[in-house]
Amino acid sequence: DIQMTQSPSSLSASIGGRVTITCRASQAITESLNWYQQKAGKAPKLLIYAASSLQGGVPSRFSGSGSGTDFTLTINSLQPEDSATYYCQQSYISPYTFGQGTKLEI
Amino acid sequence: QVQLQESGPGLVKPSETLSLTCTVSGGSVSSDSYYWSWIRQPPGKGLEWLAHIFYIGNASYTTYNPSLKSRVTISVDTSKNQFSLKVNSVTAADTAVYYCARRHIAVPGYPLDYWGQGTLVTVSS
Numbered sequence: 001d002i003q004m005t006q007s008p009s010s011l012s013a014s015i016g017g018r019v020t021i022t023c024r025a026s027q028a029i030t031e032s033l034n035w036y037q038q039k040a041g042k043a044p045k046l047l048i049y050a051a052s053s054l055q056g057g058v059p060s061r062f063s064g065s066g067s068g069t070d071f072t073l074t075i076n077s078l079q080p081e082d083s084a085t086y087y088c089q090q091s092y093i094s095p096y097t098f099g100q101g102t103k104l105e106i
Numbered sequence: 107q108v109q110l111q112e113s114g115p116g117l118v119k120p121s122e123t124l125s126l127t128c129t130v131s132g133g134s135v136s137s138d139s140y141y142w143s144w145i146r147q148p149p150g151k152g153l154e155w156l157a158h159i160f161y162i163g164n165a166s167y168t169t170y171n172p173s174l175k176s177r178v179t180i181s182v183d184t185s186k187n188q189f190s191l192k193v194n195s196v197t198a199a200d201t202a203v204y205y206c207a208r209r210h211i212a213v214p215g216y217p218l219d220y221w222g223q224g225t226l227v228t229v230s231s
Contacts, residue, residue, distance in 0.1 A: 001173075034217040036153075043205055043221040044153065050215030087153055091209075091216045095171040098153040 002026050002090050006099035013106060017078045021102045023071040023088035031067045032092035038101075039084045047086075048073065080106050108132040110206050110222035118200075118229050124193040128206030128222055135182050135189055138162050141209035142189045143218060144180060146202040154202075156180075158209055159189055196229045203227075 003026035013019045023033065031051040036044035046055045048064035051071055061076040075082055083106045088099040114126035128142070135142055143158040157180040160167045170178050174193070182189040193200055203226050207218040 032215055034215050036218070043224050044218070045221070046217050046219050049213060049217035049219075053214065055217070055219065089153070089155075089218070094169050095173065096155040098155070100152050 001095055002029065002093060002097050004088055004090055004097050004099040006086075006088060006102050008102060009100065010103040010105070013078050013104065015078055015080060015106060018074065018076045019078065019104060021073045021075075021086055021088075021104075023066075023073070023099050025069045025071075025090055025092075028068045029090045029092035032090055033064075033066065033071045034089045034091060035062075035064055035073045036087045036089065037082075037084045038087065044087060075104075078106055082106055108208065108220045110208065110220055112204060112206050112222045112225040114204075114225060114227070116226060116228060118196055118227060119231050120197055120229055121195055124191075124196050124200060124227055124229070126191045126204055126206075126225065126227070127188050128190070129186070129188050130208075131187070133208070134184075135187050136161050136184050139210065139212040141211055141216075142180075142182065143207045143209050144191045145205045145207055145218070145221075147205070147224070148199075148202045157191065160211075198229050201227065201229045 033051045035048040038044040052064045085101045109131045141158040144156040157170045159180045177194045179192045203224040205224045206222045208220040210219045
């Protein structure tokens with residue numbers, strides 16, 4: 001199985017600030033990497049697909065980059081509603097593994 | 107608007123079979139653009155992809171997470187626009203929130219773009 005490792009596991013940031021979450025795959029996965037946001041008690045929500053494409057309806061302060069094994073999710077102009085856990089997921093090969101999650105507190 | 111809704115028992119006894127159904131509205135499980143997926147999340151833990159199914163031309167194609175070995179079965183009922191999950195021989199380790207989701211294969215990355223709200227299944231005697 002492909003292992004997905006996120007860092008950091010948790011972080012705290014201020015309103016208006018910027019954070020970067022990284023996701024590393026144990027083998028190359030081209031750009032087959034998606035990012036999800038999960039708020040407490042809710043289902044995950046797709047933010048970014050194919051490493052850098054913004055899902056419709058997601059604010060433009062969210063962005064993604066990377067290819068191969070190293071990926072990043074960047075959130076600019078942090079808002080209180082960005083408090084959540086963020087997961088990366090590789091869609092390159094089954095089983096489609098997720099990172100362990102990064103909990104963001106605003 | 108696409109909506110997915112999980113249903114099934116919230117409590118299952120150890121060694122029995124967990125059975126869940128996902129009802130899809132606003133889209134068809136027969137579409138050639140989507141795989142229909144199950145993901146679970148143990149309390150306080152991360153996400154685990156379990157299986158997906160693709161239905162086209164009166165045939166269904168399934169992929170399973172090997173970690174669950176042969177305990178998992180996914181199926182589709184096109185007449186009801188539903189798909190289902192069965193997990194055999196459950197233990198406490200199968201206690202989790204179970205999500206159904208749509209995997210969009212007509213876009214790069216094949217993301218899980220619509221999710222159900224999730225249903226908690228507890229394995230306990």
